[in-house]
Amino acid sequence: MSIQNFFLSLLLFVSFGLLGEFIYEFSDTTKEKRFYNLISEVRCPKCTSGSIASSDAPVSRDLKDRIYQLIREGKSDQEIKSYVSDRFGAFSDYSPPKEGVHALLWFAPSVFLWLLLLIFFMRRRF
């Protein structure tokens, strides 16, 4: 083996080692889909606005590692989301449940639109 080959193969080992840290391997694709779905729905606590999927902040990496681990342990999406919001607050959930006070956020715009339309047609009749 020449010295060049030696260093080339060394480089390969180094880069594989680095990649290994960021690749999440799953036994089945459903879990993999759930993982990528979940990390796009959890807010990065360190960023102004963005999910942990788009962030490489240390805390986002910790969160991704933990979510990966929880999925492998067989936890449901809801369990994982409440696990995260117990620690990082309700603020961390990018798709809050459509109930209680959150329902207002989801449905108020359409209610408001229908009210305006109603008023518009009522006025025309007068």
Added chain:
Amino acid sequence: MNIARFFLILLPLVVIVFYGKVLFSVADDDLNQFESKPLPEFFLLNLEGNPVDVSNLAGIKLLNVWASWCITCLVEHPYLSELSSKGFDVIGLNYKDSSDKAQNWLNKYGNPYQFSIYDPRGDLAFDLGVTGAPETFLVVNSQVIEHIQGELTKKKWETIFLPRILAAQGDLK
């Protein structure tokens, strides 16, 4: 007819005021306010290598997340020392650090902490919801009731922590 017109104006107004009030109160009270929670269970050593006795966390404590690599921790260090010398109990949570570097840091700059919990992987910090160092939690009888992210300044201390501490002191008496 006039009554109908009156309602046409009133109705949207009521809707706007109602939703505006609800949404603003949610933004102010629920989302920005720290969610009080019990101190997470943990099994960690202190920087000296002895298991941390959780009973040492009873009463009113400041739990300060710090690390030797953290520059802002050094910036807030004098103020933290001042609080400590005034008699406030400050406990360190050494975050993602090595104990050698942490020990050197304390020897070099002074140690405002009663003791420091050694959390090299950031396990307890994760359960506390730490997003980075420095961060300071106000713990009253093992209940985490408030936090300050970033540098602990005099202004933040006086507006966020001190009122809660005085109230807690009143309750504990």
